[in-house]
Amino acid sequence: MTQIPILQPARWSRNGVRIVVVPGAELPRFRLEIEPGRAVLTGAFTGPFATVEEAERAAEAITSAADRKLSA
Known part of the structure; x- marks a missing residue:
């Protein structure tokens, strides 16, 4: 079995979410x-x-919800 190495670069990063x-x-x-x-959101x-x-879908949801919260 192959294990994922401990250090991995971020695969996606935007608006403070990686x-x-x-x-x-x-x-x-x-x-x-x-x-x-x-x-x-808590x-x-x-x-x-x-x-x-x-x-990616979860990250998009978190960033868009946070952006809506900040703009309100």
């Missing part, structure tokens, strides 16, 4: 990292996600 590979996972798993100080689900597409 998609990263979960270290040590036997299968590719992705999670979201949110920069400290970034206004996000309880936002950050993973793990089985596909990068799921993680």
Whole structure:
């Protein structure tokens, strides 16, 4: 079995939200990292996600919700 290396570059990054590979996972798993100080909804689900597409959809939802919250 191949394990994912501990350090992985972000696969996607925008507006303070990054998609990263979960270290040590036997299968590719992705999670979201949110920069400290970034206004996000409390309880936002950050993973793990089985596909990068799921993680991208969650990241888009978090950033758009936070942007709406800031503009209100």
